[in-house]
Amino acid sequence: MGQSRQTSELSAALRRSAAAFAGVAGISGLVNLLTLTGSFFMLEVYDRAIPSRSIPTLVGLCILALVLFVAQGALEALRARILARIGTALDADIGARVFYLSVRAPLYGVQSEEAGQPLRDLNQIRTFLSGTGPTALFDLPWLPAYVALCFLFHPLIGAVAIGGALLLGALTLLTDWTTLRPSRAASEHAAQRHALFEAARRNAEVVAAMGLHGALCRRWEAAHHDEIDAQQRTADIAGGFGAMSKACRMALQSGVLALGAWLVINGQASGGSIIAASILVARALAPVELAIANWKGFVAARQSWRRLSLALHHLPAATQPMALPAPRATLSVEAVSMMPPGTHLVAVYDASFRLTAGQALGIIGPSASGKSSLVRALVRVWTPLRGRVRLDGAALEQWSAEDLGPHIGYLPQETELFAGTVAENIARFQTDPKALAIVAAAKAAGVHEMILRLPEGYQTRLGDRGAGLSAGQRQRVGLARALYGDPFLVVLDEPNANLDSEGEVALTQAIRGIRARGGICVVVAHRPSALAAVDLVLLLADGRMQAFGTKEEVLRRISRPVDVARAEQPRKSA
Structure with a gap:
């Protein structure tokens, strides 16, 4: 259904x-x-x-x-x-x-x-x-009419037309049956080749530094040759049947001429009917031949239709929910469990906490403890397996993506900018952004002076993924994008990973600015400097909440076992 x-x-x-x-x-x-x-x-x-x-x-x-x-x-x-x-x-x-x-x-x-x-x-x-493929499909229903006209010239001519149509129809079915597997294989090999190219392009520096060109090229050539072989098999089969259909049609046309001549000799038809019947039979069979010639495109379109239908099935169109007022008070996480898409492992188990306007939460824990999975639920990048994330009591699902987006600021671990100007990236590519809002976001992120030093300032054009800026610069521009429009909830996933001391100071000021204007900030941190401006800390380990409370209380609980271990170490050595 x-x-x-x-x-x-x-x-x-x-x-x-x-x-x-x-x-x-x-x-x-x-x-x-x-x-x-x-x-x-x-x-x-x-x-x-x-x-x-x-x-x-x-x-x-x-x-x-x-x-x-x-x-x-x-x-x-x-x-x-x-x-x-x-x-x-x-x-x-x-x-x-x-x-x-x-x-x-x-x-x-x-x-x-x-x-x-x-x-x-x-x-x-x-x-x-x-x-021209649909043209053949629209012409095919007229084939019986042409055959009927052939019968009007003479029953034998109509019989030849029917025989030719059945023969070409059989060739069409054989073309479909024999090209199905190689055309599908060609599509699969093309996808593999494209995936390998994209992976190599994204990791061009690693490929160059570690001399992976030869190995990757061999893998690419293998996939490329498999695709070419499959395409050649498809083209050979379709071309062979196409040539056979053309030869059959020409033979039938000549056969009709010979049959017409025989009928004229026996006084059963006129001389003009010979040429007319020959042209008519050729026209009757032309749509079938055209369908065979376009069969490769028809098969490809049919496969695309099926794949696209399946993709639409997996991601149905979202209904437009009723507009809600902008969130201003609370963020509630209610027993949220997360399972990353494409996996069968639960990354977060029943996380629950509540933040109010003006608070900032630091999420800490060892690698693979579920920190990034949890914050992806906060910004509705991933859908929780169980539980709800609410803003002012309303679940995130009650907003459309377009309505929720202005209230969310998000800086992922790997900051990627889009091809365009610095201003366009900060303004989230809005149609008519306000220059004052762009500058305000840049100043809030402490990146305004850096942008002014670029060749064309805010109008400096960036390449794909922010090419033209260093990793630290991209991260700071990404922070300005997250702060654009003063969103209520700002989520920063390891925001100081590529920052120098100046950038870390700007980050701390940005978090304080979010709190001062009544927003909520959630920071995933590995380095303690990112926690300077937060007042709450959540400790995750193995996907479970180990501690949640004020920064001083949680950090004191974390440091106490370390202090005890250090105190006992000299005794053991003695």
């Missing part, structure tokens, strides 16, 4: 173009009727103009045929334009949804390299709709 419901989400986008499809169907009917122009023109020339030796009749037939051919060409061009716009309309209708799906896919355990597959699938579907 769920799969069919989500599949209908993709189908609904096409159904919104139902009128355009109806127009294409109507135009296809007119085009197929006008396609008979050539057959009937030859019939009239051989049976009327030549026997009567009438030049006016021949001229009249030529003018009429020319007008009909021009009309046919204009209608075919119009049909192609409509199909292209149907593909564009599909992209415009569901493109933003698919982009959102691709962006959020890594948060649900999908590998980053595979996250862009829905966008590629949408592009494949749009390309197919804009090509």
Whole structure:
């Protein structure tokens, strides 16, 4: 039931173009009727103009045929334009949804390299709709009409047309069956090759420093060759059946000529009917041949449709909740348990605490204790396995992402900026940001002076992932982005990992500024300097809360076992 419901989400986008499809169907009917122009023109020339030796009749037939051919060409061009716009309309209708799906896919355990597959699938579907493949599908229903006309010329000619259609249909089914596995394998090998390239690109420094070029290149070449081999098998099979269908159609056309000649010799048909029937049979079988020629694109579009439908099923479209007032008072964590996406291990067990406006919490603990998993729940990056996170009593799920975002500031462990100016990154790429708010955020993060020293100040353009800035500079600009707009909840995950002493002082001032304006700050820290401005501390170990309270109380409890161990060490050595 769920799969069919989500599949209908993709189908609904096409159904919104139902009128355009109806127009294409109507135009296809007119085009197929006008396609008979050539057959009937030859019939009239051989049976009327030549026997009567009438030049006016021949001229009249030529003018009429020319007008009909021009009309046919204009209608075919119009049909192609409509199909292209149907593909564009599909992209415009569901493109933003698919982009959102691709962006959020890594948060649900999908590998980053595979996250862009829905966008590629949408592009494949749009390309197919804009090509000649749908034209063949709209022409195929007219095949029985052409066969019926062949029977009007003579039953034997109709029988030959039916036999040819069945033969080409069998070739079409064989093409589908034999290309399914290699085309699927080609897609899988392409994904592997792309994933390997992306991993090597992201770790270019490690690859260069440790001489991994050769090993990675060999792995890339193996995946690349597998993809090429699969593509070649698909192309060879499709090309072979395409050539067979073309040869069969030409043989059938010649066979119809021979059959027509036999019928004329026996006085059962006219001379003009020979040429007309030959053209008609060729036109009747042309859609089948065109379908075979476009079968590779049809198979690829069908696979993309299935993958995209499955992706939409895994991430349904969120309903727009009722707007809520901006949070101003509390952050409540109620028995939250976290399981990272794509794993079966619980990282956090039943964490519960409550913070009020003006408080700052430092989360400490050994590596892999669940600190980052917990803060990802606070900013709704991950959904808790159990429990709730609430702002002013409302669960985070009661906000839409667009409504909640301005109230949240988040600085992850690995700070990555986007291609654009420094100002655009700080302003979170808002359409019309206020310059004063950008400068205020930069000053709150203590990064205003540093930005002014850049070549073009706030208008300095950054490359992908913030290329052009050092790791420490990226982290400080990321902090300014987190503080932009004075969000109520600011979550900083190891914010001093790449900071120097000046940056750490600025960080401490930023946390104090959040508290002073009535916000809540949560800091994940490995270095004690990040805790200078917090008043509460939470100790995590093995995913469980070991201590929660004032900074002095928790740090005193942590340091007491260390002091006892140091006091007992000389006794043991003695």
